[in-house]
Amino acid sequence: MRGPLSDRMGAALLMAPLLLFLILAYAWPFLGVVKWSFTLPTPGLGQYHALLTDDLVQSVFIRTLRIAAIVTVVSVTAAYAITVVWVRGSPVQRVLAEFCILVPFWISVLTRAFGWVALLSNRGLINTWLQSVGFISEPLTLVRNEFGVIVGMSHFLIPFAVFPLASAMRSLDERVLLAARGLGSSRMRTFWTVFVPMTRSGIIGSALITFVFSLGFFVTPAILGGGRSVMIAELIYLRIFQSPDWGLGAAISVVLVVFVGALMALLFRYVKPKQLV
Amino acid sequence: MQQPGRAAEIKANGIGKSFGSFRALDNLTLDIGRGEFLTLLGPSGSGKTTFLMILAGFVQPSEGKLFSDGVDITNRPAEQRAAGMVFQGYALFPHMSVEQNIAFPLKVRKKSAAEIKNLVGEMIERVGLKGHEKKLPAQLSGGQQQRVALARALVFEPGVLLLDEPFSALDKSLRGQMQAEMKRLHQETGTTFVFVTHDQSEALALSSRVAIFNHGKLLQVGRPDEVYNRPTNRFVAEFLGEINMLPVKGVRPADNGATGLCEDRAVNMRCKAEAIKGDAILAIRPEDMSIAPEAFANQNGIAATAVASTYLGAATKLDLTTRQGAKVTVSVPNEVAAAALSKGNSVWLTWPAEKGFLLPDGGQ
Ligand SMILES: Nc1ncnc2c1ncn2[C@@H]1O[C@H](COP(=O)(O)OP(=O)(O)O)[C@@H](O)[C@H]1O
Numbered sequence: 001m002r003g004p005l006s007d008r009m010g011a012a013l014l015m016a017p018l019l020l021f022l023i024l025a026y027a028w029p030f031l032g033v034v035k036w037s038f039t040l041p042t043p044g045l046g047q048y049h050a051l052l053t054d055d056l057v058q059s060v061f062i063r064t065l066r067i068a069a070i071v072t073v074v075s076v077t078a079a080y081a082i083t084v085v086w087v088r089g090s091p092v093q094r095v096l097a098e099f100c101i102l103v104p105f106w107i108s109v110l111t112r113a114f115g116w117v118a119l120l121s122n123r124g125l126i127n128t129w130l131q132s133v134g135f136i137s138e139p140l141t142l143v144r145n146e147f148g149v150i151v152g153m154s155h156f157l158i159p160f161a162v163f164p165l166a167s168a169m170r171s172l173d174e175r176v177l178l179a180a181r182g183l184g185s186s187r188m189r190t191f192w193t194v195f196v197p198m199t200r201s202g203i204i205g206s207a208l209i210t211f212v213f214s215l216g217f218f219v220t221p222a223i224l225g226g227g228r229s230v231m232i233a234e235l236i237y238l239r240i241f242q243s244p245d246w247g248l249g250a251a252i253s254v255v256l257v258v259f260v261g262a263l264m265a266l267l268f269r270y271v272k273p274k275q276l277v
Numbered sequence: 278m279q280q281p282g283r284a285a286e287i288k289a290n291g292i293g294k295s296f297g298s299f300r301a302l303d304n305l306t307l308d309i310g311r312g313e314f315l316t317l318l319g320p321s322g323s324g325k326t327t328f329l330m331i332l333a334g335f336v337q338p339s340e341g342k343l344f345s346d347g348v349d350i351t352n353r354p355a356e357q358r359a360a361g362m363v364f365q366g367y368a369l370f371p372h373m374s375v376e377q378n379i380a381f382p383l384k385v386r387k388k389s390a391a392e393i394k395n396l397v398g399e400m401i402e403r404v405g406l407k408g409h410e411k412k413l414p415a416q417l418s419g420g421q422q423q424r425v426a427l428a429r430a431l432v433f434e435p436g437v438l439l440l441d442e443p444f445s446a447l448d449k450s451l452r453g454q455m456q457a458e459m460k461r462l463h464q465e466t467g468t469t470f471v472f473v474t475h476d477q478s479e480a481l482a483l484s485s486r487v488a489i490f491n492h493g494k495l496l497q498v499g500r501p502d503e504v505y506n507r508p509t510n511r512f513v514a515e516f517l518g519e520i521n522m523l524p525v526k527g528v529r530p531a532d533n534g535a536t537g538l539c540e541d542r543a544v545n546m547r548c549k550a551e552a553i554k555g556d557a558i559l560a561i562r563p564e565d566m567s568i569a570p571e572a573f574a575n576q577n578g579i580a581a582t583a584v585a586s587t588y589l590g591a592a593t594k595l596d597l598t599t600r601q602g603a604k605v606t607v608s609v610p611n612e613v614a615a616a617a618l619s620k621g622n623s624v625w626l627t628w629p630a631e632k633g634f635l636l637p638d639g640g641q
């Protein structure tokens with residue numbers, strides 16, 4: 001007697017506790033944050049006005065957007081290459097690609113950030129090696145700056161960028177690629193004029209996910225940026241726990257959440273949720 | 278396949294293809310003439326697509342050689358063979374408009390913008406897609422997508438056009454229309470056409486020659502009337518249309534043909550019986566048999582009882598059982614069928630000596 005309707009109701013019932021949890025854990029506290037942004041230290045729009053005029057806040061916002069944009073380009077490009085190998089490579093290549101995609105998930109974000117510090121610092125592996133080979137005489141500054149942040153964040157985000165791309169590439173009709181080659185197009189030309197445009201929805205989904213994730217990064221920029229390249233999440237933390245300037249911190253949070261919400265709405269116009277996993 | 282604007286002559290020599298231990302094609306030798314319309318006919322899974330893919334260069338044969346205009350092209354990559362191909366399901370570029378799809382092979386060949394515009398415009402007109410230039414494939418009907426695929430495959434004047442079941446997704450009336458257009462395009466372009474179908478009537482209607490496949494083997498090649506009227510084995514005989522099989526005993530050569538015993542009556546056949554001796558099968562198409570009220574001397578015939586009839590409009594299909602239990606179907610005028618049925622008992626089944634052909638008893 002289990003028809004599709006009762007299945008759907010069953011699924012809804014199973015999801016219900018999750019929804020309740022999300023409301024209790026996120027939506028409710030967030031309403032509190034919204035309230036702070038309008039009431040602390042004095043009621044009114046003062047915090048939003050400050051947000052628009054404060055040079056520090058503005059420069060952090062702009063830096064966050066810039067880093068997020070660069071990280072998005074780097075991650076999606078790298079993920080695209082890995083995904084092509086993963087989806088279309090030989091069996092051995094596939095296993096290797098899968099390994100590269102999955103291993104990062106087993107290592108915590110903190111461990112990875114310190115791993116990058118070990119690699120990129122003045123006495124790290126890369127500088128030591130470059131110096132021993134004689135390419136450089138003085139160590140390059142690879143960490144505790146924006147470069148280090150971008151490397152660490154991209155490394156973290158590439159696996160997430162892979163899934164929407166893989167789903168787009170898997171659903172592509174192989175015969176269309178054959179058709180292009182049969183019409184005289186080289187492999188290179190087929191890749192750029194047929195394969196890439198046909199995976200467009202995957203690229204958009206992948207880019208939006210990476211961008212949204214980048215906006216909220218905290219641990220990686222805090223460690224690899226060394227306090228010199230503060231991003232928006234770290235600024236919120238500083239305003240709330242160190243200044244303490246709860247009103248401004250709350251206002252920044254609200255702006256960030258609204259912005260991310262708008263991006264997510266855009267994301268789901270292009271990609272179905274099930275393509276993201 | 279290499280010179281645009283000139284129909285190609287293709288030779289397949291001992292082509293075989295294995296997927297693991299599975300034999301998809303076996304020792305296929307076939308000459309495809311310049312400008313001919315060759316149809317590859319066979320049931321699903323018989324290896325037709327595999328052979329087409331080998332011709333196009335998308336699949337590498339396990340054995341054998343392929344020649345185009347006398348040049349060995351077995352190892353030439355697909356993009357250099359540049360055969361026009363219409364895929365099963367069309368395989369249009371979903372992100373390009375009709376115009377851009379058709380222009381693609383010309384852009385690849387670095388034609389000038391003006392030339393591209395001209396050729397594409399001409400082709401769009403020829404396949405009747407005027408007014409749809411800017412649409413995406415998803416906005417077109419099945420028949421229109423079919424035309425785009427044809428235009429895209431023909432616009433660069435390939436030496437050969439390969440078509441993999443191009444009409445299988447179309448409804449019946451559209452099919453007939455597209456078949457006529459296909460014939461016209463073949464005449465207009467003069468290109469060599471290799472056309473795949475599993476529909477025997479389509480094959481017989483369109484082709485200059487038909488190649489019949491089964492289980493990866495090429496069973497027979499010939500003009501439509503040859504393969505229909507003179508099949509060399511039982512599979513071909515049955516695949517090309519309904520056919521009656523009557524056992525014949527004691528077959529031996531006779532004056533201009535052969536003779537033997539069918540249900541204890543002597544029958545004469547015009548076909549040669551040199552390979553066949555003793556027991557055989559006499560195969561006759563339903564439209565070649567008729568019903569007579571009584572037996573005539575010196576005429577082939579056996580007694581049968583009518584058991585069922587199907588009214589087809591122009592004629593009636595009559596099912597009969599012979600005295601020895603063989604099932605026979607004939608196609609006869611409606612009044613003859615009615616008379617045969619009303620008579621209840623025995624009627625006389627006859628056929629001219631020059632109709633029908635002998636097949637080895639049992640097996641293929
Ligand atoms: N890439 C492949 N790998 C394994 N088997 C294949 C492959 N391509 C085709 N085959 C098999 O070869 C046989 C012939 O296929 P195909 O040429 O597509 O037949 P048709 O087009 O006549 O229906 C089928 O049994 C099919 O399963």
Ligand SMILES: [Mg+2]
Nearest residue numbers: 325326327365
């Ligand atoms: Mg096929």
